[in-house]
Amino acid sequence: MPEKLLEVKNLKKYFKTKQGYLHAVDDVNFAINRGKTLSLVGESGCGKSTIGRVVLRLLEATAGEIYFEGANIRDLDKMQMRKYRKKMQIVFQDPYSSLDSRKSVYESIAEPLVVQKAFTNKKQYAKRVYELMDTSGLAQRFANAYPHELDGGRRQRVGIARALALNPSFIVLDEPVSALDVSIQAQVLNLLQQLQDDLNLTYLFISHDLSVVKHISDMVAVMYLGKIVELANCKSIFQNPVHPYTKALLSAVPIPKINVKLNRIILEGDVPSPINPKPGCRFAGRCRLCSSVCKESDPVLTEVDRGHFVSCFNK
Amino acid sequence: MEQKNLLLKIKDLTINYNTYDGIVKAVEGLNLSMSNGQTLGLVGETGAGKTTTVKGIMRLLPDPPAKIVRGEIYFDGENLLKKSKKEMRSIRGKQISMIFQDPMTSLNPVMTVGDQIAETIRLHNDISKKQSFEEACTMLEQVGIKGERAGDYPHQLSGGMKQRVVIAMALACNPKLLIADEPTTALDVTIQAQVLEMMKKLIAQYNTSVIMITHDLGIVAETCDYIAIMYAGEIVEYGTKQHIFLNAKHPYTKGLFACIPDITAEDNKLTPIEGLMPDPTNLPKGCKFYPRCPMAGKECENENPANKEIENGHFVKCHFV
Ligand SMILES: Nc1ncnc2c1ncn2[C@@H]1O[C@H](COP(=O)(O)OP(=O)(O)O)[C@@H](O)[C@H]1O
Ligand SMILES: Nc1ncnc2c1ncn2[C@@H]1O[C@H](COP(=O)(O)OP(=O)(O)O)[C@@H](O)[C@H]1O
Ligand SMILES: [Mg+2]
Ligand SMILES: [Mg+2]
Numbered sequence: 066m067p068e069k070l071l072e073v074k075n076l077k078k079y080f081k082t083k084q085g086y087l088h089a090v091d092d093v094n095f096a097i098n099r100g101k102t103l104s105l106v107g108e109s110g111c112g113k114s115t116i117g118r119v120v121l122r123l124l125e126a127t128a129g130e131i132y133f134e135g136a137n138i139r140d141l142d143k144m145q146m147r148k149y150r151k152k153m154q155i156v157f158q159d160p161y162s163s164l165d166s167r168k169s170v171y172e173s174i175a176e177p178l179v180v181q182k183a184f185t186n187k188k189q190y191a192k193r194v195y196e197l198m199d200t201s202g203l204a205q206r207f208a209n210a211y212p213h214e215l216d217g218g219r220r221q222r223v224g225i226a227r228a229l230a231l232n233p234s235f236i237v238l239d240e241p242v243s244a245l246d247v248s249i250q251a252q253v254l255n256l257l258q259q260l261q262d263d264l265n266l267t268y269l270f271i272s273h274d275l276s277v278v279k280h281i282s283d284m285v286a287v288m289y290l291g292k293i294v295e296l297a298n299c300k301s302i303f304q305n306p307v308h309p310y311t312k313a314l315l316s317a318v319p320i321p322k323i324n325v326k327l328n329r330i331i332l333e334g335d336v337p338s339p340i341n342p343k344p345g346c347r348f349a350g351r352c353r354l355c356s357s358v359c360k361e362s363d364p365v366l367t368e369v370d371r372g373h374f375v376s377c378f379n380k
Numbered sequence: 381m382e383q384k385n386l387l388l389k390i391k392d393l394t395i396n397y398n399t400y401d402g403i404v405k406a407v408e409g410l411n412l413s414m415s416n417g418q419t420l421g422l423v424g425e426t427g428a429g430k431t432t433t434v435k436g437i438m439r440l441l442p443d444p445p446a447k448i449v450r451g452e453i454y455f456d457g458e459n460l461l462k463k464s465k466k467e468m469r470s471i472r473g474k475q476i477s478m479i480f481q482d483p484m485t486s487l488n489p490v491m492t493v494g495d496q497i498a499e500t501i502r503l504h505n506d507i508s509k510k511q512s513f514e515e516a517c518t519m520l521e522q523v524g525i526k527g528e529r530a531g532d533y534p535h536q537l538s539g540g541m542k543q544r545v546v547i548a549m550a551l552a553c554n555p556k557l558l559i560a561d562e563p564t565t566a567l568d569v570t571i572q573a574q575v576l577e578m579m580k581k582l583i584a585q586y587n588t589s590v591i592m593i594t595h596d597l598g599i600v601a602e603t604c605d606y607i608a609i610m611y612a613g614e615i616v617e618y619g620t621k622q623h624i625f626l627n628a629k630h631p632y633t634k635g636l637f638a639c640i641p642d643i644t645a646e647d648n649k650l651t652p653i654e655g656l657m658p659d660p661t662n663l664p665k666g667c668k669f670y671p672r673c674p675m676a677g678k679e680c681e682n683e684n685p686a687n688k689e690i691e692n693g694h695f696v697k698c699h700f701v
Contacts, residue, residue: 108568108569108570108571109568216656218656246425246426246595247425247595247636247639247640248425248635248636248639248652248653249652249656250639251639251640251641251650251651251652251653252652254641254650255650255652273568273569274641275569275643276640276641276642276643277641279641279643279648280641280648280650303643313570314569314570315643316573317569317570317572317573318569318598318643319572319576319596319598319599319601319602320598320601320602320642320643320644321596321597321598321600321601321625321637321640321642322601322625322642322644323601323621323622323625323626325601325644327602329573329577331570331573331574331577332570332573332574335538335540335541335571
C-alpha cells in the first residue's frame, strides 16, 4: 500500500485586498505518495506558489486541512511544528533572491544545520556541508564563493543543498528550473531525479512549463484561477486530457519538431480577476463548451476514470 | 552566399563591451544574410550575443561600453554603420522595427496606447492627427484589441495585450524588417499561442521579413523558415528549418536538441551539455565550444574552425564536419 505523505483537504487561501477577497487557492484537494512527484501546473497567478507556501505553513491557510505523515499540521503550535519543519523544505525559482548575498556557499549550506544545532563541533559541520555540496554536484572549490560569483545553475545547486541539509522527506520545488537556460535546466532536472531516487524524496513540483512537468511528474494537477480543474497520473493528463482548459493548455505548447500537425485551441481573452469571483465555473467565460449550468454552479472534481479527476459539467 | 532579393547582409560583425572586468567579446566575426520575406530564427542561450547583434543592426548599442570593432551591416544595399544618427532615426520604425521581451521598453506609461501608435505613424508619414488615430485603431483591431481600448493606458492592459500593442506599433509603418527579441518569453503559454498566431498572420499579410530571437526551439519550428544557432558570439550553424531540425551537424546544436524536454516524446531522457558557457572576457582560443564538446580534438583547442557549407545553404562551424 503506497503511503500518503502529504494530503490536503478543502484547502483555501484568500487574501484580503482593497477590492475584496482574492481567492488565490479555492477548495483544493490532493495527496502525494511517498517517493513520488506531484506537479502543479497552470499559468501565472493561478495559485501554485500560494499552495506551496501554505502547505509548508510559511503562509497560514484560510481554511482546510494539511496532513503530513498523517498529522494535521494546521493544528500544531510553533514548538510542535519545529519537528515537521525539518522534514519539509522548499527550493525557489530564483536562488539569487533566496540566498543571502553576504553569506558564502559554505555558510549558506551550514546555516540550517547551525540553526537546528545539528552537531557539536566544527569538524562535523564541515563534513556534512561538503557531503551536501557533493550530493548537489557542487565542486568543493566553490565553498568560499558568494552567490553573485556563481552562475544560475550553481546557485540553484546551493539552494538544493540547503534544502537537503536536514534530511527532509518532502520538498516543494517552486519553478526550480524556470530561470535556467536549457542546457543547465537539464543538468538540474537530472540532479533532482537522481536525489529523489537516492533519498526517496517526495516532491511538490511547481511549474508553468508543461514539457518539464511531463518529464518529471508521477501525478499532475492542472490549476486555473485557484482551482484544480484536472488531476491524474502524468500519462493520462498528457495522452488523454479531459478538461477543456487542459486541452487548450497542452495544445498551446510549442513543439520542437517540424512536420508535426498542431491542433491548436486558441483561447480568447485573458484570465479573469481572482477577486470576488462570480459563482460558476472559473473557466466558463473562455470555454468553447460553456452552457448555462457552467455559469450558475461550481463544478466539482469527480472521478471520470480510475484515478483521473475532472472538474467540468461537460466531461 | 550570394542571394537574390537580398535584404540584410552582415559581414564580419564584431562587437565588444569594454567593462571594468575586461573586454567582453559579445559578437565575433559574425556573417549573416537574409532575403526579403524570410523569417529567420536566431537561437541561443543567455549571453550568446543575440540581443547585441540585433541592437547593432538597429544602432541601439549603448556606447560606452559597447564598441562595434569592425564589420559591415548592409540593409537594402546600404551600410547602416555609415549612417548618421538622423538617418538612423528615420530608418528605425519605418524600415526596421524592433519588439523587446518587456513591452514596457517600448511603451510610454503616461500616454494612451492609441496616441502612442498614432504618434509613431505620424513620425514617418505626413498625415493628420485624426487620420493617424484612425489608423492606430485599425492596427489595434488587427492585433485583436477592440478599437475602443485605444484610450486605455498601458497599465490598464494585461501583459499579453501590451505586447500586442507593441506589435501593432512595430508594424504600423509597414517596415521591411521586424526584429522580435524574445517577444513571448514573459507571457503565459496560452497567451503566447495567441500572440504568435497573430504575429504569423500579420507577417504573412504584410510580407514582412522577420528576425525572431528565441531560446525556444518550439517557437522557431513554428514561426521560422531559416535558423541561425548562436554560441558565445558566433553563429555555429545556419540553415533552413529542415537542415537544422532534420540534419543538425554542430555538436552544440545536437546538444541543444538532446537537453530539451519534449512534450510529444514517449520516453524522454535528458542529456545535458556538460559545463557552462565560457567567460566572455576570456574566450577559448580555438573553437568556443571546445571545452564542452564531446567530440573535441587537438585542433579544436587551438584553431577556430572555418564556416563550411556542407550542403546547399547549410553552414557549420566545426572541424569535424
Ligand atoms: N501576499 C499576497 N497578497 C495578495 N495577493 C496575493 C499574495 N500572494 C499572491 N497573491 C495573489 O494570489 C494569486 C495566486 O498567486 P500565486 O500563488 O503566486 O500564483 P502562481 O504561483 O500560480 O503564479 C495571484 O492572483 C496573486 O496576485
Ligand atoms: N551593457 C553591457 N555591458 C557589458 N556587457 C554586456 C552588456 N550587454 C550585454 N553584455 C554581455 O554581452 C554578452 C552578450 O549578451 P547579449 O547580447 O545580451 O546575449 P543574449 O541576448 O544572447 O542573451 C554577454 O556576455 C553579456 O553579459
Ligand atoms: Mg509562482
Ligand atoms: Mg537577449
